[in-house]
Structures are given as structure tokens and as C-alpha cells.
Amino acid sequence: xxxxxxxxxxxxxxxxxxxxxxxxxxxxxxxxxxxxxxxxxxxxxxxxxxxxxxxxxxxxxxxxxxxxxxxxxxxxxxxxxxxxxxxxxxxxxxxxxxxxxxxxxxxxxxxxxxxxxxxxxxxxxxxxxxxxxxxxxxxxxxxxxxxxxxxxxxxxxxxxxxxxxxxxxxxxxxxxxxxxxxxxxxxxxxxxxxxxxxxxxxxxxxxxxxxxxxxxxxxxxxxxxxxxxxxxxxxxxxxxxxxxxxxxxxxxxxxxxxxxxxxxxxxxxxxxx
Numbered sequence: 001x002x003x004x005x006x007x008x009x010x011x012x013x014x015x016x017x018x019x020x021x022x023x024x025x026x027x028x029x030x031x032x033x034x035x036x037x038x039x040x041x042x043x044x045x046x047x048x049x050x051x052x053x054x055x056x057x058x059x060x061x062x063x064x065x066x067x068x069x070x071x072x073x074x075x076x077x078x079x080x081x082x083x084x085x086x087x088x089x090x091x092x093x094x095x096x097x098x099x100x101x102x103x104x105x106x107x108x109x110x111x112x113x114x115x116x117x118x119x120x121x122x123x124x125x126x127x128x129x130x131x132x133x134x135x136x137x138x139x140x141x142x143x144x145x146x147x148x149x150x151x152x153x154x155x156x157x158x159x160x161x162x163x164x165x166x167x168x169x170x171x172x173x174x175x176x177x178x179x180x181x182x183x184x185x186x187x188x189x190x191x192x193x194x195x196x197x198x199x200x201x202x203x204x205x206x207x208x209x210x211x212x213x214x215x216x217x218x219x220x221x222x223x224x225x226x227x228x229x230x231x232x233x234x235x236x237x238x239x240x241x242x243x244x245x246x247x248x249x250x251x252x253x254x255x256x257x258x259x260x261x262x263x264x265x266x267x268x269x270x271x272x273x
Contacts, residue, residue, distance in 0.1 A: 041068075041069070041105065042066050042067065042068050042069070042102070043067055043068060043069040043070075043071070043103070043104055043199060043200060043231045044065070044066065044067040044090065044101075044102070044103060044200070044231070044233070045065070045066050045067075045100075045101070045102040046063050046064060046065040046066075046089075046099065046100075046101050046102075047064060047099055047100045047101075047102075048062050048063075048064060048098065048099040048100070049062070049063045049064075049065075049089065049096045049098070049099035049100070049101060050062055050063070050096060050097050050098045050099055050255075051082075051085050051089060051094065051096050051097050051255075052097045058254075058255045059082050059084075059085030059255055060082045060085050060086060060089070060096075060255045060256075061082075061254070061255040061256050062099070062256070063082075063086075063099070063255070063256065063257055064257070065250065065257060065260075067231060067233065068231075069199070069229070069231055070226070070229050070230075070231055071231055071232070071247075071248060072222075072223070072226045072231075072232040072234070072245065072247045072248065073231075073232070073233055073234065073247065073248045073249075073250060074234045074235075074236060074241075074242045074245060074247065074248065074249045074250070074264075074266075075233060075234065075235045075236075075250050075252065076235075076236060076237070076242060076249060076250070076251055076252070076266055076268070077251055077252035077253055077268065078253070078268060081252040081253050081254060081255065082252045082254075082255040082256075083235045083252055084204075084235075085255070086235075086252070087125075087202055087204055087233075087235060089101055090103065090123065090200075090202060090233070091119070091120055091123055091125060091202065092108055092111050092116045092119055092120070095109065095110065095111070096109055103119065103122070103123070103200070104122065104199055106119070117149070121149060121196040121198070122196070122198050122199050122200065123198055123199070123200045123201075123202055124192075124193030124194060124196070124198035124200070124201045124202070125193060125201075125202050125203075125204065126186070126189050126190055126193050126201065126202070126203040126204065126206045127189065127204055127205075127206075128204055128205035128206060128208040128209060129209070130177070130185045130186060130188070130189050131189070132177045132185060132188060132189065133177075134176070134177055134178065135176070136176070137173065137174050137175060137176055138164060138169055138172055138173050138174070138175055138176075138180070138188050138191075139160055139161075139164065139173040139174065141177070141188055141192060142160050142163060142164060142188065142191050142192045142195060143156050143160045144192075145192045145195050145196070146159065146160070146195050146196075149196070159195055160195070161173070163191040163192075163194045163195055164188075164191050166191065166194065166221075167187035167188070167190050167191045167221060168187060169184060169187050169188065169191070172184065181214070182209055182210050182211075182214060183210050183211075183213075183214030183217060183218065186206060186207075186209075186210060186214070186218055187218070187221070189206075190206075190218070190221060190222075190225075194225070198230065199230065199231060200230070200231045200232075200233065201222070201225060201226075201230055201231070201232050201233070202233045202235070203222060203232065203233070203234045203235065203236075204235045205235060205236055205237065206218055206222070206234070206236075207219065207236070207238060207241065208236075208237070208238075215238070215241065219241055219244075219245075222234070223245075238266075239266040242264075242265065242266035243265050243266055246263050246265075247263065247264075248260070248261065248262050248263070248264060249261050249264030249265065249266065251267070251268060253268070
């Protein structure tokens, strides 16, 4: 039975919120500083990307991957196959050993340190372990992401209640993380990831610590965000989630893409299982 909380989420994640806050028109060019984001073209593009840590430790090996604006893509594979490396490269936590990475038409392969905050404001990241500030309320945790970016108080006051309502927690804005369930804490993380109107959401095992009911609720929110134009990159080990989505599935093994299916299911090669 669909839970009351899920019903509430689906009701409040309605069209006018996304049209006014998060929708990125597919024909718009978004100028950020001196970088142009062509959202009507490919959103993520990796060309011959390799990441080598040591002589016998390879994160990615000659990977080619293109993700269009508005796609929902699941990245799957056993531990140690390159999924974490891929995430770190996308958010410029690491740089490739070779090859090029473009995000919205911006080559970030050798991004300057000073430009990394600008990039990360366009990529919302959802972590498995929440990374919430324990001494701040829901409202304060979400607002903090805007405060550190130097956003004016008026914008913070306007946007925070909206994104908190989108994830169904407006009635718990004054609660602290320890007063929330695991699913509610993950909702705060999603709200925090939305405050900069990101073009991309990278979800790294977002349901890994949740039960089945909370898992379904989090996935419904992510799907709704995707429906209104945001590109979603989901890294997961959850077979049921991937199979239910029936969207694009990319399989990594030994740092290489061994499968890329438009309407795929969760499957690993026989040697990886």
C-alpha cells in the first residue's frame, strides 16, 4: 500500500513549483560567468577518459560516455569497478589522467580551483550517509548551502521553504537530524541539493541506508525532479530500483563500460558476479 507520506510527496511536488524554480528549458543557453551551458545538447560528455592512481590501480580506463540533458541514467557495477571515481571526476574532486570531461559544454578536465565552486553549484550531490550538520535544523541545513555561496538573505528566506516543501518536510523545518527518520534525513539532503537549481543531480547510493518504503518514496521524488528537466545520474547497487525505473543503465567493470542500454535492467557480467 502506498504510504501516506508518499501520497503527500506526490501531491506537493507539483508542476508550478518546478516551473517557477527548477525547470531548465531545453532550448535555453545558460551563461555562467564566462562559461556557456548548452542545455539543448549533451549535458555530460566523457571522451577517452582514464584515471590511474598507481601502476596497478586504475579507476577508469578509456571511458566514452554521453548523457543528454534530461536523461535519467543508472550507473551500476560491483564495488571497485569505477563508480566512485566517475562521481569524483564529474564534481571535479579529482582530475582525469587523460581524456576530456565536458559538463554542459564546459571542459572541466583541467578546471581551475577557483572555478570548482561554480561547477558544483550546477551539480547537486546526494550522498548515502546524508552529511547533515547535527547541530542545525532542517531549515538551517538547507540554508547553509546558500549561505556558504554568499547568497543574499532575501533569496535564502524565499527558496528554503520551497525546496523543503518539495520534499514533504515543511512541517518539520525546525527539527534536528536526530529527530528525523533515515528517509526524512535523505529528504533534507535532496532539498539541499536543489537550492542552486542544479542542471544535474548525482545520487550516490541515495537509498543504501533506507528500508523499502523510504526507498520508494525517495525514488518517486527523484523521478519527479527528472520529469521537469533535471538530469539524474544514479549510482546504485539496488537491483529492484534499476529494474523498476526501466531507464538507461550503464554497467561498469574494471573501470570500463561493458554495457549501456537505453531501457536496461540491472545485470552484471558473469565474471563480475
